[in-house]
Amino acid sequence: MKDARTAAAQALMRMEGAGAYSNLVIDALSAKNGLSPRDGAFAAALFYGTLERMLTIDHILARYSAKPLSALTPAVRASLRMGVCQLLYMDGVDDYAAVSESVNLVKSLGCARASGFVNGVLRAFLRDGKAVPPAGSSRAGQLAVDYSCPAWLVEEWLASYGEEAALRMLAGSLGKAPVYLRANTLRITPEALCERLAAEGAEAVPAAPPDGCVAVRGRLAVETLSAFAEGLFHVQDRASQLCAEALGALPGERVLDACAAPGGKTFTIAERMENRGEVVARDLHQKRADLVAKGARRLGVSIVTASAGDAGVYDPALGEFDRVLCDVPCSGFGVIRRKPEIKYKPPESIQNLPEIQYKILQTSSQYLRSGGRLVYSTCTLLPAENERVVERFLAENGGFGLISQETHTGEREDTDGFFTACLERR
Incomplete structure (x- = not known):
């Protein structure tokens, strides 16, 4: 596993201050080091385990290291962090190997x-x-160590959601995220999809609500499956599917997905519309809009048109819509278990997000016809980006009313953290 540990260490060092995406970093380094599937899996487990538990690990190292972590070289920091991770969180590595291999690594x-x-x-x-x-500090400080979550975020969750929900959210931010699929109901039922996946060696079961949701058990190499190539499903978390369901789009309607890429909600909406009507998918960047178009073609969804456009700038050429989905850019604190690097963002880096989100919501609302429905959604768990943006919008736009809003914290189903608010133009 020597090369696997080297790849994991290189990935950790690359993540420091790089603003990189964890999955892209470890995948690239595994390929560069020519790792076998087995070694690649170990490198990923060690990398993600260390990254996920970094705050707890650094708390431990602060007690045992005679030098401040900031004074160590990146290579020494990575070796120590991975050593503690193996000792504390990786049952498949015995203590002797964890220490000796860390020494060899450095x-x-x-x-x-x-x-x-x-x-x-x-x-x-x-x-x-x-x-x-x-x-040895506050309740939030102890929880920050227990769950490897920044104290400021723990304090925010405790104050906003109460201890029971905050503990659930903290526990849910750790560990491997479940894999959910959305059956392409234009071509196959969820039950038939599970049978098809079983024939290809993948275990899955229907997981309604919502209709069409399928839960995968074990690992799934999605793009190697013929069922994927045939457009029988796309990967989409359950909460995201619930968001698309909340929009309530009907066959024959005209729908705008204002911030569409990578396209999961766009596809689900079109499938729920039975591929009848029109779904306009927009994204700021043309390359990402092209990804949505490519996915729609694979799924055989013909009512989707994807194009580039700034969701914060009104484009009268788009016309009017029966439904508008406004899934805005956010801090992402509802998907920490998928992207553990998210929680290391400094709080000041997200301070401007509510203003951007409000601008997108305000602009998107201008496309909605009278009597139409707009869904505002995020994959974060901060009221400043969720309820407060909606409250401000309703206060400044008397022609809109709130139908419902919900924060998904994993209380009922094992989903990503998510917020949805359904608004109606009177």
């Missing part, structure tokens, strides 16, 4: 002089029974 990364230091830190942690030191 040598192979060109920091042989630090090998004794790495060995000493990890062995000291091991001698103390691998106990995580208490935070």
Whole structure:
């Protein structure tokens, strides 16, 4: 597993301050290092496990390292972090291997002089029974260590949702995310899709609500399946499918998806419309709009037209719509378990998002006909980006009313964190 650990360490170092996407980084380095599928899986598990538990790991290292983490080289930091991850969170790696391989790793990364230091830190942690030191601070501070989540975000969730929901959200931010598919109901039923997947060696079961949702059990190499090539499904989290359902689009209607890429909600909406009517999918970048168009072709959805356009700028050429989906860019704190790097964003980096979101909502509302429905949605769990944006919009637009709104925190179904608000133009 030497090359696997090297790839994982390289990925961690690349993530530091790079603003990169974790899945792209580890996939690229696994390929560059020529890892076998088995080694690639180990590298990914070690990389994601370390990235996911970084705050807890750094809390431990602050207790056992004589030097501040910031004073260490990136290679030494990565080796120590991965060592603690293996000792604490990876049952398949025995303690001796976790320490010895971390020492070998720091040598192979060109920091042989630090090998004794790495060995000493990890062995000291091991001698103390691998106990995580208490935070010794507030309730939020302890939860931040327990769940490897920034204290400011823990405080926000406690204040906004209460302890029971906050604990559920924190627990849900860790571990492997479930895989959900949306059966292409233009071509196959969910039950028949599960049978087809079983024939290809993949286990799946229908998971309504919503209708058409399918839950995958175990791993699924999506793009290798003939069922995927034939356009029998697309990958889409359950919460995202519930959002598309909330729009309530009907056959023959005209629908706008204002921030469409990568297209999951667009496809689900078109399928629910029985491929009758029109779905206009917009995205800021042409390349991403092209991805939506490509996905629609694979699924055999002919009512989708995709094009580039700024959702915050009104385009009268688009005309009027019966339904508008406004799934705005957001901080993404509802999908931390899929993208653990999200939680390391500094809070100041997201301060301007509510204003951008409001502008997109305000612009999108201008396309809605009288009596039409607009759904505002995010994949975050911050009231400033959710309820408060909707409250401001309703206060400044008397012609609209709130039908319903819901925050998905995993209370009923195992979904990503999500917010939806259904508005109607009177």
